[in-house]
Structure formats: structure tokens, C-alpha cells
Amino acid sequence: MKVSIITSCYNREATIRGAIESVLEQDYPDIEYIVVDGASKDNSLAVINEYKNGIDTIISEPDKGMYEAINKGIRAATGDIIGLIHSDDFLFSSHTISDIVKTFEEQDADMIYGNGVFVDYDDTNLMIRNWISGRYSKENVKNGWLPLHPTVYIKKECMDKWGLYDESYKIAADSDLLVRYLYEADLKVYYLNKYIVKMRMGGLSTDAGKSKLKWAEDLRMYKSHGIKPISALKGKILSKIPQFIEARLPWSEIPEAEEESLIQPDAANKKE
Template identity: 30%
Template sequence: MSARLSVITIVYNNVKDIERTVLSVLNQTYTNVEYILIDGGSSDGTVDLLKRYENRFSVLLSESDKGIYDAMNKGLALATGDYVLFMNSGDEIYANDTVTKVFATAEGADIYYGETEMYSEAWVSLGQRRHQAPQKFSWKSFQYGMSISHQAIYIKRSITSPYNLNYRYSADIDWIINAAKKAKHIVNTHQYVAKYLVGGVSKQKHMDSLKERFKIFNHHYGFLPNLLNHAVIALNLATYFIRHRRTND
């Protein structure tokens, strides 16, 4: 019997992008999918659009919430699948056969992960993320930056926990690390699994997000190692931009 996947999408006032996300889930060739939509009480027509597909959702919940991670916790609490995947408004599962291919790479993993392709607001490809997914992933892999995007990781629901609402911008990093600490079998699918719309709260509040990430990494890795790791991050970032500038010249 195939594993059941709970896909959770949260959305608030994003009528422009939500349908693209919804269709990327509903059009999957993998059939054992539970689709949960959590809307934050949108007033721009998002809910009306979602209601067109309501009979194909497992859950459609529209009510006010206390922010992104509160909404994600609502979705997580409603999920019944063996695995969970967060595919937020504006993002997409990479192709119609992606979920099928992910679960075909290995049987019974605790975590499956892959690469992410970045897209602009005009939905033009910007290529691969600067942080490529590591060949092997563990809870220590985020020491030098978030190397796997939230949309590109399938986690066994039994090893997940609620998002820590003390974090406003980067609770997803803490959530993934906590799950990875419990994981015994982590599989790199060696494929693109998600399309990510550049932007979001963490980009809009970039400095606040970076400060919060530093706090999260302190918690998991220790202050001194984290300080040294950030020196490496800064060096890698400078090297990346120098190379990128030379390529464009």
C-alpha cells in the first residue's frame, strides 16, 4: 500500500498565485494525497477561488490566525497522512509526476528531499537556489545556511512537532532540524521537487529573519560554533557574489 501524503497549503489574500499552487497538487499522478487548505480569512477573492475546488480538498479551513506558523500548526494538527509536505501559496510541486518519483526513490524513509527551482513574481525561472541541497542531509546540515527549502522536504508525520510560535520568521528551520534529529533514514531524491516563488515574509523582513536564524542556530549548534559557522557563511556569500559578478561581466 502506498504511503499517504498530506500536502498543506497556507494562504492569505493571494488570489493572484493560489490557483497555480492548488493545481500543482491536484494534478499529481500520485493518488494517495490528502490536500489541506488553511486560509487566514482572506478578503480578496481567494476563498471564492478555493471553493471552486472544494470537493477535491480533504479540508478547507478559512479563519483568522496568529500568523504563518500558527496557520501551519492548524494544518499539521488536521493532517492524517504518513508524510507531510508544506506547499505554500505561490509555490508549486515541480511536475505532475514529482510525488510519484519522490516515493519511488526509496521505501519507508523518514525524510525525502530534493532541489528547488526559484521563480520571480512574473513566474520566470531564476534557476537553482544558491544553497544546493547537500548530497547527504542531517540535522547538522543547516550550520552553513538553509540548504533545503521548506517546500522541498517530505517528512514522516510521526517525527514532526508543532512549529515554535516564539519564532516569527524562521520557525520552519527549527521545525526541520527538530524532525531531522529524530530521523534515521534520510533520502536524497536527486531531482527537482519544488518551484519556489521568491519573496515571502522572511525576505520582506530580511534582517529580522537573519537575527532569528542566528538565535535558532545558537540553540541547536551552540553559540561559538555558530559564530564560526557564520564567518564561513559570510566568506561563501562573498565568493558567490564575486563569481556571479564575473560571470555577468
């Protein structure tokens, strides 16, 4: 199975190198890597071009934001599976994609998600949040649960059917896509209880300065899917508190999770 990995970038010369190298260091041989740069004004494109022999497609042109860039990458992709690695982030290990593909093959899944850690922007060995995604159900989605977006890998044929990112959102298009796939669709979803990604704090969706916009977009997003937004947002906020607490315990470190759980569509997962 071919995996298409997409990185969108705008003015990320300080971090894009780590994202690219984490993809090129993967031991899985059939990866199509697509980097979409939004006509950066810094040296991002120069850094990207240093790795042009290992990148299958480089697109550099103005865009209206991250989600338009990601959609460009998805439309250019020829793989069986689509995944993202943001320009501030990096894959957890060199065998992450191998683990994901093996799981797709063994479980005949449509969509896989896993765990991730948020790390300090400068010290990527310092854990800020430990995101263990946990079990999926449509009821959990109604109550604000969603997996960590960059840990999600989806069959391309499912994206062709259920659509790409809604570019009318500036911050919440990832949540909108996940709710669409996990709540409205009936996909075979598998929780791979392993770490997939390390994410630097300070990205678009983790920027505290964008919190008002994100709140407004989340309200609109949940309403559009027929979900009570206040209940969902309350559950979403409460679910994140343990992630910060665990990361700050004196003995906390990034463990290697191993247990795996298969979640399939069934009567309990049908929308009410």
C-alpha cells in the same frame, strides 16, 4: 502511502490558483490536500472554493501567522507523509509526489528532501536561484547548511515525536524545525536529487524587508540548539552565493537532476 499536502494562505489571490493546480495535477492517487486560509481580506477564499471538490479540507479562520496555519493543517492531516506547498509556489512536475512516495517506499526513509528553483514572481520561467541541496550531515547543519524547506517531506510519526513548528518565530520556524530534525534527531534522511518545487521570489523568508527580523530569529534559533550562531550564519550566507551566480549564467536553464544519494544516520552524523 497517503501523502498530506498543506498550503497556508493569506491574501494570495494572485498566486494561490497555481499552487492548488500543481497539487491537483499530481499523478499520485492517494493525496490528502489541506488548505488553511487565515481569513484573507482579498478573494483568496473564493479562488480556493473554486477547487473545493478537489481539496479534502478547507480551513478559513483568523490566525497569528503562517506557522500557526501550517500547524493547524498538520494536526488535521491523516496521511503517512507530510509535505508543504506555499501559496506562492508550485510543485515542479505532475509526478513529483509519485517520485517522493517511491523513494520513501524503496529507502524506508523518515525524511526526504530535494532541490528547488527560485523564479521571478511574475515570470515563473525566469530562474533567479538554483538550489541544489546537496549532501546532509550533522556537521553541515552546524555550519549553516539546511535543505530548501518546501522540498522536505517527513513521516507523520516523526512529526508526532519531534514536534511541529515553533510559533514564537515569525520567519525562522522552518529553520528551527529542520535543525531539530536534522541535528537533534537521528532520522533516516534521504537526498532525492530531483527538483521538487518552484518558488516565487518575494515570499516570507525571501523578502529583503524582513532580513533584520530573520537575522535576529536565526541567532536565537541556533543558540537554542547549542550551535554557534555566527559560524552557522556565515556558512549559510556563503552557501547561497553560488545559487545566484549559476542562475545568471547565459546558458543557465532548469535542468532535470537524476543522481540520487542516500544519507543514513551513522557515527559520523552523531552530534558532538
